[in-house]
Amino acid sequence: MNEETTSKLPDPDEAHLQMLSAWVDNELSGPGQAAVAERLANDPQDSARVADYRAQNAGLKALFATPQDNVQCIFLPRRTPWWRSAGMAGGWLAAGLLCGLASGWLKPYLFNEQPAFAKRADIAYAVYAPEQRHPVEVAAAEEAHLISWLSKRLNHPLAAPSLQEYGYTLVGGRLLPGEAGPAAQFMYQDGEGERLTLYVTAVAKDATAFRLLHEGKRSTFYWISEGMGYALSGQTSVARLRSMAIDVCSALGGHPEAWR
Structure with a gap:
């Protein structure tokens, strides 16, 4: 060593x-x-x-x-x-x-306390990340419309944080059914075609620190902040995905520094 x-x-x-x-x-x-x-x-x-x-x-x-x-x-x-x-x-x-x-x-x-929204986020990534022709409902070219539409459906102001620092650009997003209401999925892709998804939905739980859900080659870091559940899913390394999740949490108004 x-x-x-x-x-x-x-x-x-x-x-x-x-x-x-x-x-x-x-x-x-x-x-x-x-x-x-x-x-x-x-x-x-x-x-x-x-x-x-x-x-x-x-x-x-x-x-x-x-x-x-x-x-x-x-x-x-x-x-x-x-x-x-x-x-x-x-x-x-x-x-x-x-x-x-x-x-x-x-x-x-x-x-085995994995919240339902984290499991749904993992499944949504597994379903849509490999999709080539229709990975999203609304493309990044209409980002303003996408965010406005999903914010209205979830009744919460949303945003698609930039992951350019890590080499990922926004592909677009879609509306998904959540456990007790609508959920939003934003998809990102890097130059080699590797994809990440950010899943967002309303939850009836208190704030929580980062947790990890791991399924096969897929990893999902999820957290809860101000009544909203967030989950970042991908197949990159756990350490790199965690760094991105911290940045995403900060960009969305969370306080990940309290969880390190």
């Missing part, structure tokens, strides 16, 4: 979780330890993950503890009753689970 890799940690994916696990087990090199320590100091979700890993380790050690091999005595050492070890392990594991639930990051994994 080189310094360049460890100095910039990826978003929560399998490699990232493996790195946190290695840090808990003291398996990282000096630069790797420093990078993870810095991340933990600024990321409460990762700190909760590490606390959970430690709790699980402690529970497993308690459950599978063995007597010392070098005991110089003709009598066998007293073993902790199995039911007591199991109880201790269960207690540590329960503490870890409660810590994860309290921090919020474990709850979606245990209860």
